[in-house]
Amino acid sequence: MMRSLFKPACAAALLALNLAGPAKAADYPSQPVKMITAFGAGSASDIVARLIGERLQAALGQAVIVENRPGASGQIAADLVARAQPDGYTIMLATNTTHSSNPYLFKNLRYDPIKDFTPLVQVCNFPFVLAVSAKLPINSVDDLLRYGRANPQGLNYAYGNSTGQISAASFDKLTGLKATAVPYKSTPQAMTDIIGGRATFMFVDLASATAHIQAGTLKALAVSTEKRSALAPNLPSVSEALGQPGFDLAAWVGIFGPAKLPQPIAKRLGDELYKIVSSEEIKGKLVQLGAEPMPAPASAFGPFVVQQEKVWGDKVRQAGIQAE
Structure with missing residues (x-):
């Protein structure tokens, strides 16, 4: 008897979980979204975050609040986002500093730039x-x-x-x-x-x-x-x-969510962001700011981030910088 009662209870619980996930994604967003930047007000990252945040706010129908968390070469901001709830309400405008260079500049990085994030869109180069x-x-x-x-x-x-x-x-x-x-x-x-x-x-x-x-x-x-x-x-x-070839350094910029972001929410954010950064209006404004537009969807941005971590590791070694 106990066994026969247990199975329906488990089935009901699983059904409730399955229904709750899509319902939550369908309701997204129902509150303001925070876009964290790793550098201070007036920095290039801050300027671009506010430019994109304004358009994302219109697309989502919810406030998008840009929050500056400078310090420790971007580690403070990246660690905050890596540990945030994967619900789509905390995202990060990041750069090669946080996601390509830091693994080679610091011995004890508290976040993994690949495993702890969900790539959403590539934005530009500086x-x-x-x-x-x-x-x-x-x-x-x-x-x-x-x-x-x-x-x-x-x-x-x-x-x-x-x-x-x-x-x-x-x-x-x-x-x-x-x-x-x-x-x-x-x-x-x-x-x-x-x-x-x-x-x-x-x-x-x-x-x-x-x-x-x-x-x-x-x-x-x-x-x-x-x-x-x-x-x-x-x-x-x-x-x-x-008169010496080979000096070639520029920064990339992209937007991430935390790891394990539900696929429907990641897709909604990624699609909206890609529309924004691909628009002629935003590309023109990025050029005016001194950036080179490089829009790419999440499907291309993810492999790019993996490749860039290796590229910047080589650059750090070539510069002779010792990890702190």
Whole structure:
């Protein structure tokens, strides 16, 4: 008798679970969605997150709140999202810093960039520029090398993310400058000290630097991509300026949810986000910001993230950076 009663009870429980899952997905979203960014207000990530968040809000019919969680080279934000409930109400606008470089820059990473996330959409690439303060008598890469060799004691470079760190370390190793690395919580803080002349040079994404370059407080000397960028055609590449091929660094940006995001919710978010980043309006705005549009759906973005982790691991090793 006990056995005959047990089976219907189990069946009823399983039926309830099966019904609850689709019903929950069908109701999504029923509350605001948080989009976490790993860097501070005014950074390139923050600007792009707010641009996309505004359109996603209209598509979902719910508020999309951009929340900045800077610090520890993006680890704070990534760890928060990795541990969030996989219900579609916490997503992350991430970069190669959090998902490609950090596994090689830190010995004890609290999250796995592949296993702990659900890829939703690839957004864009950010070319970086080698920049110095307008206060310094430096107008070219050659000028920077001469200045650095004449002032070796006070020579340093600032960075607020891993692309800036790896680019500057690679440049430093390639040129033999032996500058001191100075980390910052976020790119805007690093730029403030560059502009003020408290740090010598940095590699900064064009999106964050453009307003300062146009205002004349920051001077861009070269781009970090191997060839000249269409976004800054008057600037030589670092490879071109040094006469040495192979220097090629740019940051990628994409959006993730936590791992185990229910497939219907992941599909809804991925489809809406891909429509947004593929639109001519958003691609045009990204170009205006200093980004190269690279829209790709989750099916292509997932393999790209796996491949990029290996690529950036090689870049970290080549730059001679030791994991902390």
